[in-house]
Amino acid sequence: xxxxxxxxxxxxxxxxxxxxxxxxxxxxxxxxxxxxxxxxxxxxxxxxxxxxxxxxxxxxxxxxxxxxxxxxxxxxxxxxxxxxxxxxxxxxxxxxxxxxxxxxxxxxxxxxxxxxx
Numbered sequence: 001x002x003x004x005x006x007x008x009x010x011x012x013x014x015x016x017x018x019x020x021x022x023x024x025x026x027x028x029x030x031x032x033x034x035x036x037x038x039x040x041x042x043x044x045x046x047x048x049x050x051x052x053x054x055x056x057x058x059x060x061x062x063x064x065x066x067x068x069x070x071x072x073x074x075x076x077x078x079x080x081x082x083x084x085x086x087x088x089x090x091x092x093x094x095x096x097x098x099x100x101x102x103x104x105x106x107x108x109x110x111x112x113x114x115x116x117x
Contacts, residue, residue, distance in 0.1 A: 005079040007098055009033050009052060010106075013072045017056075017064050025061040029054050029068070031076060031098075053097040054078070064103055073106040 011033035
């Protein structure tokens with residue numbers, strides 16, 4: 001069996017992207033992704049919002065830093081990565097984030113619906 005690690009998410013940036021100072025272009029941002037479902041008990045439509053940390057490299061990072069800001073709608077394609085850390089107190093922590101291979105900038109239909117843009 002071959003391993004496979006691919007994720008595609010569509011959502012909005014929760015804040016302006018942050019540049020990581022290094023010799024290569026690297027940036028970070030958080031993505032809010034909505035999920036709508038029907039509650040089995042009350043049969044009511046409910047909304048959830050999930051938050052994902054995204055890291056970009058190279059020309060993808062450069063484009064995100066240049067054109068994206070808080071609230072920008074995007075599609076992110078990449079892979080999941082697990083960051084593990086051994087803490088000074090002997091405990092271990094783990095965090096899953098998305099390493100983006102591409103970020104597609106979307107038109108902001110939210111503004112158009114309000115008569116803006």
